[in-house]
Amino acid sequence: MLRTPGISATAEVQSNQQQRSPPVKNSSQGFSHGEGILLLQRSSLHPLGEVVSHKQDVCVALACLRKRPCINSHQKKINIEAEVQRRKQLPQQSVERRAIISKCYKPKHPEVYTLQDSFLAPEFLEIERFCTSPGADLQGLLSYLESFSDKRIYRLPVFTEQFCQALLDELENFEHSDMPKGRPNTMNNYGVLLSELGMDERLLTPLRERLRPLTALLYPELGGACLDSHRAFAVKYALHQDLDLSSHYDNAEVTLNVSLGKEFTEGNLYFGEFNEDPCPVPRYIEVEHVWGRGLLHRGGQIHGALPIASGERWNLIVWMRASAVRNRLCPMCRRKPELVPAEGFGDGFTEPPQGEEQPETVSVCALG
Template identity: 55%
Template sequence: IIIKSMDKFYTCSCFFRDNIFLEEYKLHVRFIAENQFRKEYQNGSNLQQHLMSLGCVTESQFRDVLGKVSELWKIERRQSHKLKSAERAATIREIYAPLHQHVYHLQESFLAPEFLQLVKYCTSNDATMEGLMKLIQTEAAPRVFRFPVLRKEFCKDFIEELEHFEQSDAPKGRPNTMNNYRILLSELGFDESFFTPLREVYLHPLTALLYSDCGGSCLDSHKAFVVKYDMREDLDLSYHYDNAEVTLNVSLGKDFTEGNLFFGDMRRHHVTEGLLHRGRHMHGALPISSGTRWNLIIWMQASRERNKLCPMCGKRPTLVESDVFRDGFTMDTSSNVSCSLT
């Protein structure tokens, strides 16, 4: 499979104003300025009624919400995200000494035999959706597919590397308002040597068959990160959808109980297994009841799809250059991506 794309990616300007998460109310809000926020979320609007139904009923409570939004997620701070991410990556390269250097470079020995079998089938000349489903066997929820992805030995070394990074003096960012404990793997140098070949060589054959209707055959960028759940930190993750056409979520493990991912009634996610699903599929993570859990998440994006409609604001994207913080948009909306099978 050959995927050709432009090198320059952009983000939609809605990133600087929309999808700001209020943890107390489990609600995403939009913020540009105080007057706009009051007009949309106060003064008897439908959104205000929704906030009231969630417990924000007094002027004092509303002022508290306004203060949190304006202080933590003002436009200037979000616009500087790209620069800060680049600065962090440069500092990490300068001062951080990896514990396990080998985990930064993808090797086939890291991947589960069952996953390699799926990839081999998908790259064969007679591969079909029906034949692939016989190999996957488990559909965890409608169009949510579960199968082993990584070997336990790699997961162990990978977690040790992440914990080593956590304990270092290297800078750590907080990429969004939903997770307090999350690491952007591009800042550690994983992208080109690990996640780009994982997406292009191993994941793309599967997504091309399973999600051809929503960009699975034309994935040309990604965002890879890990999230951590711990009894003293984040316990769970609220119901949401991803800024992606296709998402892979792999349970890396460690010692924990409960805390499974859920899609409707699906509540199981075993260590080393990946859940492959459409980014727009609503999902969340149940609270852990003990221990620590790490999850690897790869948002895979198809510029051919998102250039037409931003998945976050539901409008034609207004593009802002974003060399570091890649959201998968490109300037040319018609011909910048070509996909072919070989």
């Protein structure tokens, strides 16, 4: 991890160091990744170079799970029906945990639950000012950001070190409490679901809204101007706990990934191709974590995390969704979503009101 502020040379070095294969093989062999999609085998690239349809080489969209039993890298059959059932129960379990936490958990740092300008790096505020000024354009914005190759992955200062420390301390306090805990996904056993902690309304929704002028310029075709919900969580890696994260893409139009600390070595992120761009020979780049800085990338950019070698790594992940985009095509099952009602933001879909009487409902795609 880099601790020193200031633009590092990493971006340029890395952009010239694209690799044809992922940097190293991950140790984790989980098979699903929350609502994201885990790529089970890189060998699932078609011999002619086309990426095999996602329904064939990935295992998250429920309908796809049912249709195509997958074999993991140990060649064991995955119990798909059990996974489908597990997923169906997740929303209700989350609602129950949230109710208990809001009643019984006493925050150690109540102030971190409400976004304040003082949490944000001065450079972030400057970028925000630029993006909300008349005549702001992509070219101008890019001059404030570090860009990684041509993959539309950008790094920018987001939080102050002081805020990162207070947030981490809060997350650890929660972790040490006897509150019920949901985990971000089946490959991450030590992270924290921030909606359950009550951080959505006053911390993460305002953060997403303040990022919108940036994402509008960076990712217009993905609904960057209308990101209207999110799923946010913290991930934690430590020796004897989770070390790395397998290759996957996120159930998000745009993802923000901020390094919160602590001290660690290795554990870089790696990025391959965008899942909609068939590519004969995928190229990977590695990106280092920099304390307090965030990466913005397309949710569909295939990525993973290399194992840490020492210490403890925590990152804040915000999967940001644009209902206007995903209502048309579910990014997980790649079809028109079949919606079922859900709590909170659900999976970021919305249904148009069908009459004056009917309130807008937030929905999840029954297929994904």
